[in-house]
Amino acid sequence: MPLIRAWLDSANRPDGGFPLNNLPLGVFTANGAPRCGVAIGDQILDATGLEQAGLLELNATLVLDHPGWNKLMGLGPKAWAALRAQLTALLREGAPAQDRVAPFLHPIDGAQMHMPFTVAEFTDFYASRHHATNVGTMFRGAENALPPNWLHIPIGYNGRASSVVVSGTPVRRPWGQVKGPDDAQPRFAPSARFDLELELGAIVGQPSDGPVTVADADQMIFGYVLLNDWSARDIQAWEYQPLGPFQSKATATSVSPWIVMSAALAPFRTPTREVPLLPHLQERGPMLYDIALHVDLTPQDGQPVTIARTNYREMYYSSAQQLAHHTTSGCPMRVGDLLGSGTISGPTKDSRGSLLELSWGGKEPLQTGGITRSFLEDGDTITLHGGAQGDGYRIGFGTCAGTLLPALPDPYAR
Amino acid sequence: MPLIRAWLDSANRPDGGFPLNNLPLGVFTANGAPRCGVAIGDQILDATGLEQAGLLELNATLVLDHPGWNKLMGLGPKAWAALRAQLTALLREGAPAQDRVAPFLHPIDGAQMHMPFTVAEFTDFYASRHHATNVGTMFRGAENALPPNWLHIPIGYNGRASSVVVSGTPVRRPWGQVKGPDDAQPRFAPSARFDLELELGAIVGQPSDGPVTVADADQMIFGYVLLNDWSARDIQAWEYQPLGPFQSKATATSVSPWIVMSAALAPFRTPTREVPLLPHLQERGPMLYDIALHVDLTPQDGQPVTIARTNYREMYYSSAQQLAHHTTSGCPMRVGDLLGSGTISGPTKDSRGSLLELSWGGKEPLQTGGITRSFLEDGDTITLHGGAQGDGYRIGFGTCAGTLLPALPDPYAR
Known part of the structure; x- marks a missing residue:
């Protein structure tokens, strides 16, 4: 077109x-x-x-x-x-x-x-194979990197709709309970490993009241936004077993202010499936999109540095597959439900969508454009950019930006 | 009083x-x-x-x-x-x-x-030490039963508000992806291990926009309902690593139709803390309640059989502690948020609040009152009862009931 x-x-x-x-x-x-x-x-x-x-x-x-x-x-x-x-x-x-x-x-x-819409409920997925492999390797070792279920269902968890904010809203470094591998006891402290996650968010525009097919799910998706699922990695590491991330993901999730409707993205559909899935998750056509993405980090009083470049087509599961999976149990979906794609990482080192991956858990701090980062520092602004390149035009998402404010004093000090 | x-x-x-x-x-x-x-x-x-x-x-x-x-x-x-x-x-x-x-x-x-209120968001906790120990022993062995974080923070995960229904609403046995230990590949099938969870639900009546203390959290809780967090154990076992339960908990959660206000329960407060907690989770007074609970199972065309008797005072964490923990990261809480206590199991075999525990994962089917059950059968009605016994009166919760309907034919068959 x-x-x-x-x-x-x-x-x-x-x-x-x-x-x-x-x-x-x-x-x-x-x-x-x-x-x-x-x-x-x-x-x-x-x-x-x-x-x-x-x-x-x-x-x-x-x-x-x-x-x-x-x-x-x-x-x-x-x-x-x-x-x-x-x-x-x-x-x-x-x-x-x-x-x-x-x-x-x-x-x-x-x-x-x-906020361009009222978020009914927020679900976050984990659907980039590169991201899941990277994180799994760090958390569980290379042999157990990809959980056994990962290639068969889009793994996701329910997030917190009340914490979704529009681009431009500052984000406050959270406190939380943490316990390092060498600590005898946990302690309550400001997160020292606060991170971004580059994602796309799919917005459910039609309700459902029972299992829906991938094709029907695709028709229910109204549009997409850029999404940064801010993550406190130290809180996450301590809390996530056995029921998944909770407070580590509840400080804020930022979204870009413009909903790009599915219709605008139709010319950019692209397939990527590698391994066949059970029938209820099979796509009948290409349901990912060719959307180029990059992340800029701007230090306080500094200039933006691009820290990652990737593409939404790198995902293993499409939003339509995620939504279909979300309904298999009969879970009712509602207008305004927001589905985070999961962190979008590509195969190369510079295409990783989180500092956790870019700095390999802090062991290999990212050094680029004059900055050195393991995790985010106070005053850092993270800006997500995305767009699909057409013939003589571009479908832009605008930007999704947020600045990290320093932690407040201990909220429980007496 | x-x-x-x-x-x-x-x-x-x-x-x-x-x-x-x-x-x-x-x-x-x-x-x-x-x-x-x-x-x-x-x-x-x-x-x-x-x-x-x-x-x-x-x-x-x-x-x-x-x-x-x-x-x-x-x-x-x-x-x-x-x-x-x-x-x-x-x-x-x-x-x-x-x-x-x-x-x-x-x-x-x-x-x-x-439904007596509109559920803003639903969070489910895991706060009975007996329940967590039982489930942990079955899933991970006795040595790893209680996760290392369990005694330090109330473990919880976000559930799905859209799936909360009022007592009396039938519940349809869900389909889902499952993989038994002996299966080479996962398959899509009706849940064969569908279960109840006896819980109390706390209703958040005041919003917050930053970390709150346990004392303040206690004041934010408007009241309580009985809550049955229906659970598909086979779906859960396959999906829950690494990000927690998702579709296994999304079919339905039933609540009793009467909100018992916190004020009505004030005479029944009771403490039970065993191990000291970090300051942000410490209670200044007793914040659990002495609420006797029991679960009846009524087979299709049969008579009710009581399958478990327990008490809310068996919990390790109170709803006020759960709510305070929920806010530590800055997570905004809203009027109408619903917090499930987690399954309420007592120390004895007949005080376990789920069939998973009562039948020890199906290995020792529950035999009582003429019925034998590992998990729920089609047509079974589960009814939760609860009340606090005062001097010459009783604070009743009414009942929380739901009947399990058979699974529909494969929703994805062509």
Whole structure:
């Protein structure tokens, strides 16, 4: 699919990220209360205002009257397609409505972005073979790196929806109970091994009330965001047996402010399956996407340094497979459920999506671009970038950024 | 504290469970739409109707206009106390309002009960030392039974709020991926080791946005329900390494329809700590409760057989400690969060709160009252009972029941 030209010049730039082919959805404040917006070029189109003015018609009653896209998701794929079709008609080069639409544009620069949807529940997966092998080797040795179930089901765990924040929200270094291998007793201390995880988040846009196939699951996914699942590795190492990560993952999970709809990513589908799966997890078509990703670390008062480059096509399980697996037990899924892909690591050393891997558990500190890091330092800003490269255009995700603030004094000191 | 006598005779029966000392909160349908109700004797008091009629005043605007108690919870402990004080004044023996209140009573028999609150997020813990030792011995051997962290932090994992259902809702035997020790490959099959877990659920009634102390956590807990965390042991055994239980716990979790407020349980507090904890988890007073519990199994077309009797005071960690631990990382807690205590097992064989333990993983099938069970059979109904025995009265929880329906045909067969 070629570039769909818009009457906004900034939307036609080949590397801009927000062409008419993309139309990602966010919630913004330009002036007044937060409202639904669509990124186009260097502008945000006020979709709430457009709907109120009668220029968008998504349903018999207003859909965008709340600052979040859950209500549109709940209307289903026909409404999703209608939104894209109507926005395309309004913004297309030569569109007759140009003069009526133009007043609803606001510069992205200067707008404040909010959570683009209400997270119903958050599930995080562990679906990159490279990541699972790296982490497993460090935690359990090379021989037991990949758990026996790993090649047969997408391993995941339930996370904490209340801790999901939008890009730009600072993250406070947490305290927690830790016990080093040489410690006689555990102690309560600020996490000394605080880490990022480069992930993609899939947003469930339709509910289910029983097992769904991979094909149906694929249709239920409304769109994707960049996701940083901040992780306290020292807390995790002490707590995770036998019931999995808990407080180590509950400080915050950051997401990018723009939901890139599945429809915008359709031209970038790509298969990667290596080993056949049981029927309930088999894909009938390619369900991963070719999305180039990179992570920048910006030290306090410093310049950004790219610490990892990878691609979402490196994943072993797609979000559709993860969602299908999530429903096998009859688990009801709801509009607004967020599924983290799991850390996206590639095969090479510089394509690892966490400092845990990049510094090999701190044993081989990462040295690049003038910085040395085992884990994150106070004041570090982590920024995730992602996009799919089309022919003369790019489907950009915007960025997902967060700055690590120093730990507060002991919250339990008397 | 002695019995507070009500003008309803049925509320003054020593073993009735719903005296004026209790006042548990539910959502019911007698005729018309679901509304908030309070159990008293053998009646439900229509609290929504009382408030609309001006006989209850909880806030400047209506609080009980939605069928769920979350809005009252959000108002905080003063409003919780005001509700109890006003209900007590209305229902007390000799209360002048008796004639005006009586029309708002409906028999419990025949009323349909609904979820008493909206579950924000669901967390399940693992806080009975006996249960953890039993399960650990079966899964990892006696020497590694209790994980090294177990005596230092309340181990928990995030569950799935969407799967929480009210007592009476049937539960469908799930399918899932399983692999027996002798299987060369995993297979997709109905769970053959479907189990119950006897638990108490604590309901978070006030939000937090940073670490809270155990004392503050205790004040945030609005009340308690009985909770059955249905568990597919064969799915769990295959999936739980390394990130914990996932689909094995996502079919359903049943809760009793009445929230017993913390205030009603205050006379039954009891301490049990054995080993000192780090300061952030230390209790300043007794925070467990003396609540007698038992589990009945009723085979299809059969009579109830009591398969376990235990007490909540057997727990190693209180809900307040679990909630405090839940916040250590900064994890935001929200009104309506539900914390499962973990399976409540006592020291004796007949006080184990799951069939996994009662049948020792199926190796020693439970034989009692004419039934033989390793795990649940289709048509079995599990009913949890619980109550705290006072002087001349009982704080009852009502029951938490669910019937296991047979698995559906393979949902992925083509």
